[in-house]
Amino acid sequence: MNTILDKLIARVGELPPIPMVTQKALDVIRDPDSSMGELANILSMDEAMTSLVLRWVNSAYYGLKYPVSTVQQAVTFLGQRTLHSLVLAASVASLLDRAAPGYALERGELWRHSIGVAAGARLIAAKFGQRTAEEAYHAGLLCDIGKLAFEVLLRDVDMNSEEWQYGDFKEMETIHFGVDHATLGAEMARRWRLPAILVDAIAHHHNPSEAAEAGILAAAVHVADAAVMSLGIGIGKDGLQYVVDEAACERVGWNESMFSDLSARIVPFVEEADKYIRARRK
Numbered sequence: 388m389n390t391i392l393d394k395l396i397a398r399v400g401e402l403p404p405i406p407m408v409t410q411k412a413l414d415v416i417r418d419p420d421s422s423m424g425e426l427a428n429i430l431s432m433d434e435a436m437t438s439l440v441l442r443w444v445n446s447a448y449y450g451l452k453y454p455v456s457t458v459q460q461a462v463t464f465l466g467q468r469t470l471h472s473l474v475l476a477a478s479v480a481s482l483l484d485r486a487a488p489g490y491a492l493e494r495g496e497l498w499r500h501s502i503g504v505a506a507g508a509r510l511i512a513a514k515f516g517q518r519t520a521e522e523a524y525h526a527g528l529l530c531d532i533g534k535l536a537f538e539v540l541l542r543d544v545d546m547n548s549e550e551w552q553y554g555d556f557k558e559m560e561t562i563h564f565g566v567d568h569a570t571l572g573a574e575m576a577r578r579w580r581l582p583a584i585l586v587d588a589i590a591h592h593h594n595p596s597e598a599a600e601a602g603i604l605a606a607a608v609h610v611a612d613a614a615v616m617s618l619g620i621g622i623g624k625d626g627l628q629y630v631v632d633e634a635a636c637e638r639v640g641w642n643e644s645m646f647s648d649l650s651a652r653i654v655p656f657v658e659e660a661d662k663y664i665r666a667r668r669k
């Protein structure tokens with residue numbers, strides 16, 4: 388399996404590295420002995436990250452009466468978990484914010500879809516505790532990262548052929564490339580040294596019942612993925628064939644009546660995230 392992944396990654400070019408500031412910040416966040424001061428110091432060293440954190444904490448989303456002007460204040464206000472999510476989102480935004488013609492996704496669509504799935508998965512997983520909810524956010528954000536590699540290969544494929552029009556997209560990826568985008572994305576996450584539970588959730592976001600330790604995370608991401616597709620955010624070619632796993636819905640206590648509440652919270656979040664995270668690179 389690793390030989391196939393290595394060849395695949397080699398064919399599509401270098402695996403995009405996770406930015407150094409993110410790696411350092413994630414190491415500090417994961418270390419139970421670390422302090423908020425250490426995290427603030429690391430973020431302060433990166434100009435782009437500093438401006439992002441300050442823009443986000445001062446955004447309409449929080450409605451603060453007095454503006455926050457230092458990263459230290461922002462770290463205290465936002466708390467470690469929110470910062471963790473923000474740092475990861477900001478780091479992968481540059482990777483996800485590109486066109487993926489192989490999946491019929493214009494620039495920005497994969498990013499908006501991913502941040503929408505992240506927000507949805509966090510809401511769905513909230514009943515399982517804050518830690519699980521944040522992990523669901525991260526898994527949702529990264530679930531389709533493997534598409535970045537595949538989409539280059541898909542450009543050479545005749546998408547109008549019957550097999551791609553009517554076949555299962557994930558199966559077709561496996562038939563043509565040896566692995567599907569979920570497996571490839573999980574390998575990318577593993578090489579970024581992200582926690583094993585996230586790697587497992589990414590690997591199984593289309594078949595959540597087969598996840599080992601990340602069953603709830605994979606189910607939350609899977610249901611959120613379907614919900615964000617229904618909202619028309621970054622559907623792409625494969626989205627039209629999305630099959631929802633009923634067992635996953637049951638596992639996270641999901642029913643159709645929850646859709647309108649979820650969409651009312653996802654849509655403004657995607658807009659804000661787009662404005663404050665993606666906009667910084669324009």
Ligand SMILES: [Fe+2]
Pocket residue numbers: 530531568569592593
């Ligand atoms: Fe996917």
